[in-house]
Amino acid sequence: MTIRQIIDNITDFDTIIIHRHIRPDPDALGSQGGLKELIKATFPEKRVFAVGEEDPSLKFLVEMDDIPDHLYEHALVIACDTANYPRIDDQRFNLGRKLLKIDHHPNLDNYGDINWVNTEASSTSEMVYELYLQGREYGWKLNDRAARLLYAGIVGDTGRFLFPNATERTFSYAGDLVNYSFNRAEIYDGLYSMEEKLMRLKGYILQNSKLTPEGTCIVQLNKDLLKKYNITASETSRLVGVPGDLKGIRAWVFFIEENDHIRVRLRSKGPIINEIAAKYNGGGHPMASGATVYSWEEADHLAEDLKQACEAFNKK
Template identity: 60%
Template sequence: MTRKQIIETIKQYNRIIVHRHVRPDPDAIGSQAGLKQLIKHSFPNKEVYIVGETESSLSFLENMDIVGDEIYAGSLVIVCDTANQPRIDDQRYTIGEKLIKIDHHPEVDTYGDIQWVDTNASSVSEMIVDLAIYGESEGLQLNQEAARLLYAGIVGDTGRFKFPSTTKRTFQLAAELVTFNFDRSQIYNSLYSVEDKISRLSGHILQNFKLSSSGLCTIKLTTELLERYKVSVDESSQLVQVVGDVKGIKAWVFFIEESDQIRARLRSKGPIINEIASQFNGGGHPLASGATVYSWEEAKALELKLEKACEEYIM
């Protein structure tokens, strides 16, 4: 019923603006831009825009549009891949006429006139493919560019189909996408090729990470360390899986120091971590979350809670 409501609402509006979360990952941009391409291909007379800060490492997917405030008047706004309102990139999402939320994270913040939240989906990109197939009789049609973007989003959020969120349905929908003629190798190369400075910092991490007896791995990327390797805070996101294959790890946390805060990237092989992240200005999935702390003392408090979760978890 929700998918039908979304399609009916899309058909009602001539102008649509699609948002996603700050600090975007491939699924955020893939679902956002993929939805734009789906709507534009299906209904060529509609105006469709995507907004948010540029993420240079993902510019190979799509560039954002420049949209004036006046464009929002009478428009439909759709927010992809964002569980809570403070994390929506570009807070003008509130000034449209109607708001739709499409997300796959556990429910944190109820917002929007229509909400479609599916925590069983591997990604919002997967949900958009599902929407396209469901809506074929209503005029929705995928094209090559939409397929490319949505495939990249699924690949990014499933870790190349390795994460537990990958289901039979994920493979079925990905199979629909690969019937289109886009360069899958180019997507993988763009997502996973790294510069030598990233590889060198990766080597430093593998030589210096801390692994506790409970199975928690802690990595601290201080400002000094990032400057030494000439790696930006945004580029450091490429390193989050570096320790993922180390034997004995149950969960790991990357603390990335910025000028006014410390960003925490949390990952797990079993212990539930999103509930912990929510206590530290964050949230996300049970096995992949983010948080923000404002001192190394607060970072230690986060680390201790993760330690306890690892101690209580039996693999």
């Protein structure tokens, strides 16, 4: 019923503005951009926009639209891949006529006039493809541009289909999408190839990573270190999976210092970490989350919480 309501609302509105979460990852951009292209292919007469701050490292996937406030007055707003409304990029989302939520994170914040949340989906991009499958009954069309973005989103959130969230359904949908005309090699190169400076920082992380008795790894990247390697905080997202190959690791955290806060990226191979992220101004998946702290002392507290979560997991 919820999917049918989303289809009906998209059909009814002439202006549709699509948002996603701050600090976008491939699934955020894939679901946002893929939904935009899906709607445009089906309803070429509609005005459809994707908004939010650009991430230079992911600009090869999709570029954002710069739109004035007045377009929101009669618009349907859709937030993709965003668990709680403070993390929606571009806070003008509340200026629209109606707000829809499409997401696969735990539903901690039940915002929106209609919300479709499926925590069993590998990604929000997978959900957008499912929206298309149900929309075909009403004449919906998927083009090569939409397929490319949805495939990229699925690849990103499943770690190239290596994570356990990649289900039989995920592989089936991905199999459908690769029948469209787009360059898969370009997607993989764009998502996973590294510049030399990133490779050098990766070497630093490997040389300085230590595994605690509980199975945690703490990576601290302060401003001086980022300056030394000429790397932005956003670019470090390419390296967050590096400690995952350590034998015996349970969970790990990256602390990346910015001007007025410290960005936190959490990953796990068992312990639930999104509850820790929620405690520190963040959220996400049980095995992949993000947060924000405002001092290295607060970062130490988060690291201690992560160690305790790993210790409790080890006792099970």
